[in-house]
Amino acid sequence: MKLTLTAVALAATLLAPLAHASQDAPTAHEQKALEIYRTAISMRTAEGFGNVPKLANYLAAEFKAAGFDEADIHIKDMGETAALIVRYRGDGSSGKKPILLSAHMDVVDAHPEDWERDPFTLIEEDGYFFGRGTADNKMGITSLTSNFLRLKAEEFVPNRDLIIAFSGDEETGMVTTKALANDFRDLTGAEFVLIADAGGGALAEDGSVLSYNMQAAEKTYVTFEMTVTNPGGHSSRPRSDNAIYDLADALKKIQAYQFPVSSSELTRTFFRKSADQAEGDLGKAMATFAKNPNDAWAVKTLRSYPEYVGTTGTTCVATMLKAGHAENALPQTATATVNCRIFPGAGVENTLNTLKEVVGNPAINWTVTYEPTESPASPLRDDVIGPLTKAVHALHPGVEIVPYMESGGTDGMHFRAAGMDSYGVSGIFMKGSDVYAHGLNERLPVKAFYDALEHWHILLTEIAG
Ligand SMILES: [Zn+2]
Known part of the structure; x- marks a missing residue:
C-alpha cells in the first residue's frame, strides 16, 4: 500500500473530517469485522511460517458459515502459502463479466522483540489499532471478507458476480498472484479488478482531507x-x-x-488535479505539465522533487x-x-x-537480477470512477478523486499484465505520518478502520447493485 500525495505542500483548509458511525455502539457487522481483523492479525503470515493456509481456511469457514456455497470457495495451496477465491453469485442482470476483488493475506515479518507491543496481537490504544498488517493488508482482507458476510446477511444480490481473490505472497514472490491472474482464470476471469491494497485517502496533519488517490498504473x-x-x-x-x-x-x-519525458492520460490527470493543492512553483509546474508535458521549465521543476520525478518518466x-x-x-x-x-x-x-x-x-x-513484470496503465473508466466517487463522497463530500501511478509492487501489475484493468481503491484515509506499513509498530487509526468498512459497502453496492 502506498499513497503518493501525502507530501504535497498544501493549503490545508480543504474539508473538515466528518463525524462517524464508530462513535456509536458498534453494529453486529462492525463487531464481526473486528473479530476477523483480530484473528487475521494473530496469524503470523510472513514468508517461511507456513501460516497463510491457516488464515485461508479460517476465512473459508467464515464464508461457509455466512451461507456461501462450498463449491464457490476455493483454497489453492501453493507450497507453504495459498490463494483463496470466493465467488459471490449475482443474478447476471447487468449482463456483464464479474468484478475481481484483490487483497493479500501475507505480511512482511515483524520481530516481537523490536516492537513496543506484540505485533501479532491486535491492540487498541490512543485511537489506533496496532499490529502487523493493521494497514497492509489484513485491513483489506477484513474489509472484503466482512462486507461479503454483511451483504449476504442483507440478502444483497449483485447484478454480476463478485469474486474475492486473496493472494498469499504479495510481499515476496507473488507466485499466488500470478496464478490468480493467469492459471486460475476459469475461477477469476473478470472485467476488471478492485484492489484493497492500494489507493486511499490522504489526510493533512490536522486531519483534514486532501484528496482520494486511485492507483491505476504501476511502473x-x-x-x-x-x-x-x-x-x-x-x-x-x-x-x-x-x-x-x-x-x-x-x-x-x-x-x-x-x-526522456513520458506522460499519459493518467499522469496528466494526476498533475492537473494535484496542481490545486500544491503551492507556488510546484503547483504552477503541475498545471503546466498537465497541458504541455514537454514544457522544459515544468519538467525541470517537477524533476527537482523526489516524490514527483518518477511520474515524469x-x-x-x-x-x-x-x-x-x-x-x-x-x-x-x-x-x-x-x-x-x-x-x-x-x-x-x-x-x-x-x-x-x-x-x-x-x-x-x-x-x-530478477524477472520484471511489465504492465500497462489501466484506462480511467467511468464505470469504476463513478461508483468510487459515490463511496468516497458519502463519507467525504466533494473530495477530488486523483488517479496515480505507483512506483511498483502490488498485485495489480500481474492482473494488468494479464489483461485485466486494475484499480487500487482502498477505503483507508490516513496522514503521511501514520503510515508504518512494513515498518515497526504498524498502526491504523480506529476511525479509518470503521470508515473503510463503510467505504467498501457503498462501493460494492454501487458498482454491482
Ligand atoms: Zn500490501
Whole structure:
C-alpha cells in the first residue's frame, strides 16, 4: 500500500473530517469485522511460517458459515502459502463479466522483540489499532471478507458476480498472484479488478482531507547489474585500465543522464488535479505539465522533487556497489546495481539499451537480477470512477478523486499484465505520518478502520447493485 500525495505542500483548509458511525455502539457487522481483523492479525503470515493456509481456511469457514456455497470457495495451496477465491453469485442482470476483488493475506515479518507491543496481537490504544498488517493488508482482507458476510446477511444480490481473490505472497514472490491472474482464470476471469491494497485517502496533519488517490498504473520495477572485469595485478604497479575506475566512469554517465519525458492520460490527470493543492512553483509546474508535458521549465521543476520525478518518466539509479578482493591488488571485478522504475510502455529492453548507449563501454557486462513484470496503465473508466466517487463522497463530500501511478509492487501489475484493468481503491484515509506499513509498530487509526468498512459497502453496492 502506498499513497503518493501525502507530501504535497498544501493549503490545508480543504474539508473538515466528518463525524462517524464508530462513535456509536458498534453494529453486529462492525463487531464481526473486528473479530476477523483480530484473528487475521494473530496469524503470523510472513514468508517461511507456513501460516497463510491457516488464515485461508479460517476465512473459508467464515464464508461457509455466512451461507456461501462450498463449491464457490476455493483454497489453492501453493507450497507453504495459498490463494483463496470466493465467488459471490449475482443474478447476471447487468449482463456483464464479474468484478475481481484483490487483497493479500501475507505480511512482511515483524520481530516481537523490536516492537513496543506484540505485533501479532491486535491492540487498541490512543485511537489506533496496532499490529502487523493493521494497514497492509489484513485491513483489506477484513474489509472484503466482512462486507461479503454483511451483504449476504442483507440478502444483497449483485447484478454480476463478485469474486474475492486473496493472494498469499504479495510481499515476496507473488507466485499466488500470478496464478490468480493467469492459471486460475476459469475461477477469476473478470472485467476488471478492485484492489484493497492500494489507493486511499490522504489526510493533512490536522486531519483534514486532501484528496482520494486511485492507483491505476504501476511502473515496472527492474534491477540491472553492470560488471567490469579486468586481469588485475599488484597495486604497486597501477595501470590506466582499472575495473573500479571504469565502473565509476559508467556510473557518472548514468548519474548525468535523464530519461526522456513520458506522460499519459493518467499522469496528466494526476498533475492537473494535484496542481490545486500544491503551492507556488510546484503547483504552477503541475498545471503546466498537465497541458504541455514537454514544457522544459515544468519538467525541470517537477524533476527537482523526489516524490514527483518518477511520474515524469523512467528513472534509474545506482543503489549498490561491490568491487575488488584485496587492498593491495588491482580489482579484477567491479559491479554496480542499478535499480530502474520504468514508465508503462517504455519497455525493459529499451531501457537497458538506453543505459548501454549512455555508458558507451561495450566491455561492461549487464545482467537483469530478477524477472520484471511489465504492465500497462489501466484506462480511467467511468464505470469504476463513478461508483468510487459515490463511496468516497458519502463519507467525504466533494473530495477530488486523483488517479496515480505507483512506483511498483502490488498485485495489480500481474492482473494488468494479464489483461485485466486494475484499480487500487482502498477505503483507508490516513496522514503521511501514520503510515508504518512494513515498518515497526504498524498502526491504523480506529476511525479509518470503521470508515473503510463503510467505504467498501457503498462501493460494492454501487458498482454491482
Ligand atoms: Zn500490501
